[in-house]
Amino acid sequence: MELPQLLLIFWAALIFWVLGQIWLAQIVIYPLFAKVGAVDYVHYHRFYSQRIPLPVIIPGFASFLLPFALALYGPIVPLWMSSLNIAAGIVGLLITVMLEIPRHDRLEKDGKNDATISELIRYNWPRTLAISVQSVITFLMLCHVFERI
Structure with a gap:
């Protein structure tokens, strides 16, 4: 197996992990934010924030940025697959930076706020859908590349 195919396999493992x-965040973790008491909320959110870099943040940002490397160095796939994968990654990155991170910062600084938690959940839907699109595209890429072997 050559480097481009290995890159695609690495990408597939990453995006399916992020999916x-x-x-899990959309259906379980973010809704649980509303169930934590106001007195313990800042401590809870800090505990959460300190533990997510390795399993969530690093793979998440990689899923936003690696589609560029995959398009340049990965196996040859139809242009629409690479383009849509990159576009979905950009959507995820913009939502994360512009909408999600500021709300997490607000919750960690100011404590429990039901409106902010609702926004966090609502604004996470487009990111969830963008990552889901990347996963479907990745499956199609795998089919396209490995059907020839």
Whole structure:
């Protein structure tokens, strides 16, 4: 197996990991934010924030940025696959930086706020869908590349 195919396999493992993470956050973790008491909220959010870099943040940002490397150095796939993968990554990155991170910062600084938690959940839907799109495209890429072997 050559480097481009190995890059695609690495990418697939990464994006499918991130897919599980984002759906867990959307369906379980973010809704649980509303269930934590106001007195313990800042401590809870800090505990959460300190533990997510390795399993969530690093793979998440990699999923936003690696589609560029995959398009340049990965196996040859139809242009629409690479383009849509990159576009979905950009959507995820913009939502994370412009909408999600500021709300997490607000919750960690100011404590529990039901409106902010609702926004966090609502604004995470487009990111969840963007990562889901990347996962479907990745599956199609795998089919395209490895059907020839």
